[in-house]
Amino acid sequence: MPRMTMIEAIRSAMDVAMGRDDNVVVFGEDVGYFGGVFRCTQGLQQKYGHTRCFDTPISELGIIGTAIGMAAYGLRPCAEVQFADYVYPAYDQIVSEAARIRYRSNGEFTCPIVIRMPTGGGIFGGQTHSQSPEALFTHVSGLKVVVPSNPRDAKGLLIAAIEDPDPVIFLEPKRLYNGPFDGHHERPVTPWSKHELGEVADGHFTVPLGKAAVRREGAALTILAYGTMVYVAQTAAEEMGIDAEIIDLRTLLPLDLDTIVASVKKTGRCVVVHEATLTSGYGAELAALVQEHCFYHLEAPIARVAGWDTPYPHAQEWDYFPGPHRVGEALIETMEA
Amino acid sequence: MPRMTMIEAIRSAMDVAMGRDDNVVVFGEDVGYFGGVFRCTQGLQQKYGHTRCFDTPISELGIIGTAIGMAAYGLRPCAEVQFADYVYPAYDQIVSEAARIRYRSNGEFTCPIVIRMPTGGGIFGGQTHSQSPEALFTHVSGLKVVVPSNPRDAKGLLIAAIEDPDPVIFLEPKRLYNGPFDGHHERPVTPWSKHELGEVADGHFTVPLGKAAVRREGAALTILAYGTMVYVAQTAAEEMGIDAEIIDLRTLLPLDLDTIVASVKKTGRCVVVHEATLTSGYGAELAALVQEHCFYHLEAPIARVAGWDTPYPHAQEWDYFPGPHRVGEALIETMEA
Amino acid sequence: MASKTRLSLHVPEPEVRPGDQPDFSDVVIPKAGSVDRPPVDVDPREIRDLAYSIIRVLNRQGEAVGPWAGTLTDEELAQGLRHMMLLRAFDARMQTAQRQGKTSFYMQHMGEEAVSCAFRKALEPGDMNFPTYRQAGLLIAGDYPMVDMMNQIYSNESDPLKGRQLPVLYASKEHGFFSVSGNLGTQFVQAVGWAMASAIKNDTKIAAGWIGDGSTAESDFHAALVFASTYRAPVVLNIVNNQWAISTFQGIARGGSGTFAARGLGFGLPTLRVDGNDYLAVHAVAKWAVERARRNLGPTLVEYVTYRVGAHSTSDDPSAYRPKEESEAWPLGDPVIRLKNHLIRRGLWTDERHKQAEAEILDSVISAQKEAEKHGTLHSGGRPSPRDMFEGVYETMPPHLRRQRQKAGV
Amino acid sequence: MASKTRLSLHVPEPEVRPGDQPDFSDVVIPKAGSVDRPPVDVDPREIRDLAYSIIRVLNRQGEAVGPWAGTLTDEELAQGLRHMMLLRAFDARMQTAQRQGKTSFYMQHMGEEAVSCAFRKALEPGDMNFPTYRQAGLLIAGDYPMVDMMNQIYSNESDPLKGRQLPVLYASKEHGFFSVSGNLGTQFVQAVGWAMASAIKNDTKIAAGWIGDGSTAESDFHAALVFASTYRAPVVLNIVNNQWAISTFQGIARGGSGTFAARGLGFGLPTLRVDGNDYLAVHAVAKWAVERARRNLGPTLVEYVTYRVGAHSTSDDPSAYRPKEESEAWPLGDPVIRLKNHLIRRGLWTDERHKQAEAEILDSVISAQKEAEKHGTLHSGGRPSPRDMFEGVYETMPPHLRRQRQKAGV
Ligand SMILES: Cc1ncc(C[n+]2csc(CCOP(=O)(O)OP(=O)(O)O)c2C)c(N)n1
Ligand SMILES: Cc1ncc(C[n+]2csc(CCOP(=O)(O)OP(=O)(O)O)c2C)c(N)n1
């Protein structure tokens, strides 16, 4: 099977989707001729022509607003927002429009759009190239929210998202584009070509939305993570020698609650990890659900490890980022509680 | 002491603040000559002139964007967004700008603005006049988030918000403007003139941000609520005959965690109530915090009662609204758990 | 060096307020027939003046004059009158129904009937409107069943939108009427996207976007113009300038720009301003703009100059912010009366037939209303099920919603 | 009836791509001195043509000609040259520092130095800029300490912004430089708000907003124009059209509008277009616009026509999307060389003195750099404390942040 980076896998997903369905169109800032600042759309304009893959003006509102109109017509737009940090100008179009069109029109109109955005930190991108805004979308009924953690999932989930009949927020952890990153920034990153999940089938396949993956089985404790934090969690568990079960959520909304509950009932302990700021982050929802559904099995409070409640700083990136050390501490605390 | 409706109390707060400080300016859609669609700014233009209280173009982005600039100059803008449902066009200005200006400029510039918005349901306002978007702000570091539940608090909190050196999101539960509403929509509402908390001092006073109020003492269970849900909770507790302690949070961010933790440690049970949709609502954060800080005192899972995870429907308003019946059921379940 | 004047803030104010004498003497009204009709493939730079004028067809004598006249047959004119009368009667009944508590809310079109009714007749099947809450004429003139409109307004058991949406925020794909948003402006740019899609697919359908004068200040307006201009989308972008945005006069949104239409000039778009109370002029301009779009010549911006005679909505009382008599002083008159007079002048209509038609129309509205009320009104009779509240958030209901529905016991 | 043409989507493309011959023959460059200079209180409607022309002062021979010449003394001109040279030297050193890993990121001004350097000299103390990341000339020409700029870029222990902000996103109240946002466009409307505040307080200070050609598509641009036009805010709204937005040529943002400046016409604003590579022209136009604002005559929109010679940022490689030789073909030349030639022509400067000045300037930049590096660079030496990360989110640290700081053990 071919090896792909996450960028190549994402590109391959769009390529496959565009090849199978004329209605799939791809656009965004610098997405056309240049192929995107992370090169995820490279070659698509050449292959499918400039009316199916094109550059847009710098207006996230316009990108999503026109995508919604295109979807109402019958296309399947897959739009890129250059960084998740820049999605807010389009927030009204996403929350008030995309998410509600099916509902409010009783299905007369629908909104099968995908909004791809590089997300997360770890690249010294400061406040405006590092954010993880997933919880601002999981609160919005009508959206689906996906965060892949490896090339294979990225491709399968993106194809599933494009084929999905409803709007999907597709967050790409940019720190994973070239290889799994465990938060040990002082160490070189292994490229995807050396990782099993870098093996990605060439043609069409999907990874279903709404299904989590158990990345590591364990009996002592359950870690709920997604995106980059999956690798941080793995490393922390290994470094601390804790027999943790690690669940990669993959889709945050709809959530695979069954897999989570089964695991926590088994282990009796749970740690939730994400990069986004703590307060009202998606970890809050996970903790609330877990205590509700597993209360009588819990032996320790559910711990949350997350970005601090500050804007994402530039110089103090590694003080901010919830790396293996901080996750490890939480594992120990939760084991000892 | 004079009796005021919540509208009058809010107006009085702005009047007092404008009278004491020339730098306080008030503006928004229909806010000037007309005095606001809920009449909260009535008379202020006449009293303070049309450069201190004025109508704006219909651009929430422009309202907040110019407010930020005014604050950087040294004014203290108190801007109105006509309904909280219409704040999203300004979301980028709030999240990326207002919330971060102090931090990113290391205090060279600050952003003492207040954004007032009528919030919540119960008026057959459908999808676009009923939303409770508080959790979309509590996730944003740098903002403060306030939800008053009565005229006295509304005035004291709004003056405190205007005097606060940082941006404050001030959500006014519109169903409480004229009287406490407990969700029994089939019954007439008692006006504020008949309610103790309708007694509001005329001049300057503040209710400090970050302090909750215990509305009802009790030993059996703690209810965390804010805005309209405070009254729904009271009614539910009375109807179910449960000795609930009811905490009116008043400020969601920063949160008065001490008061919450003390209460839950005492009662051992906790129900969280809000109007906003459940998933990733502010109740998730409250549940996460309570289980973290009170784990060993909890005798039952923390229950959340909230709006369903759908857009706010028009005809099914009373099926959607978490009224006394649904809250009551959760109280019983939590007591019996 | 500049002198150090003390600065001061300019806040635009309307000329008159309640108690004052209405005054529209500053509104320059060109004579009917006086504005040229350029070819649809004109270079937009050559017609910039059209953004500052008003295209009019019906003169004071009720004659159709000038180069924009003649786009409608006698029959079509009579039908146009009927549509406007129907919309007005419908509005009146629904206003009353709201006061009777049969629904929560209503928004009427009084004074603006010509805009949506005439525009609709310039479209073809398959074209798509992205309307605001004040273009029900698009449905009426498109023969959408009035009973369904009422069912929607009543949120009753037959409401095509299952009670989920506020009254008057209709949606019908078949009738080229995109789901109306309660959020202002959002749909203007969606119309551009729809039109881009039609162009991407080498289709022949075009889109029309709608926005109010006040809402042109919203960001979506800008995004719409940017994208429409860049991709030359086959879309007609309509600004309905009814002088008011709730209590706010149009000067607040317009600022120093002269006209709303002028906003189009900065994008190189052909931009027309038209008498919105003149059914013939609206139709002629709509036809021109639609043809441009259809011939792949790109977008057109149109400003309809009209007047909101009624309150903003049933929640509003305009006597608090404008003189009661203002609508009567409005210099462009009433669209129904103007078309009626034209038909009479042409010998196609009489006062008697008009009265008779009014009565017939009222009857038909009343019987539609009776039919609708059989299916319930907001607070009584048949209603959408609470189950409907949980459906349609997604195509397939996800587990968490299934759990919630179960919890709700429905 | 319109014929049923098959529609197609128009996607603007630049004339040339890598491998092609650069070609600016479609860029119409009016002769220096050929554009009139209206009085500052001109009726904007009378100068609409200025939105489609280019105001220029320096001609090919290096002479200052026409009605816009003569706003600067000999000394000021020499100082202007020095500022631009300083900015260029600073950029070069910082580019290198980034390549050496001393910081994460840098953005240079190559080719655009005249815009911010000359504009700054038209302002007075107390005025406020709301800049983008490509106006460091405002600081350099305002004598902001270069060491502090470097400390910020290095995120070192002396960084005035405590390491919190990306390199080059400076902030200084004293120097009239509002905290730069990494989000495009947002500050354009904030500038209008600041100016409105000054007007509300009957102050004498004015504001300047800044935006790139690509970013004019953002919503904030529209909001800025709407509010500026409505309240006649004392603000100068500057569009720096450097032809590119990362890889996207200006035609995508401009669409069919002819020029970016034309966007101002729809708001009734006086709108000027100026040769951004001509220090004298930039200064003259800035002075004109600033005076308008200062005299309470309201906002002005200015488009600076220039060219981004370098890469967008240190993360960008323009050879992937435009011909390498394009910058050399750019018809407005290099701002430093043009001002230098003017000074030589005027007998105020020589090639030798220029070389000498270059060397002196380089020395001063190097010594500033040495000074800054004593306080550390991004990955070595003194750094801001992790405590600083928790400070300044609010004026007073709330309990939850105190708890988190404690947890972090700092
Ligand atoms: C985003 C948003 N902001 C505010 C409102 C509240 N609102 C509803 S209608 C209206 C006035 C609109 O005026 P205009 O665009 O002129 O349309 P008209 O009602 O005159 O047809 C306002 C402010 C809204 N619905 N959406
Ligand atoms: C809201 C937002 N969207 C996208 C970006 C990413 N981005 C950074 S610079 C840039 C291009 C800006 O071009 P232009 O406005 O012409 O300014 P220039 O860089 O040419 O000075 C883009 C798209 C951003 N910073 N903010």
Ligand SMILES: [Mg+2]
């Ligand atoms: Mg209007």
Ligand SMILES: [Mg+2]
């Ligand atoms: Mg540019």
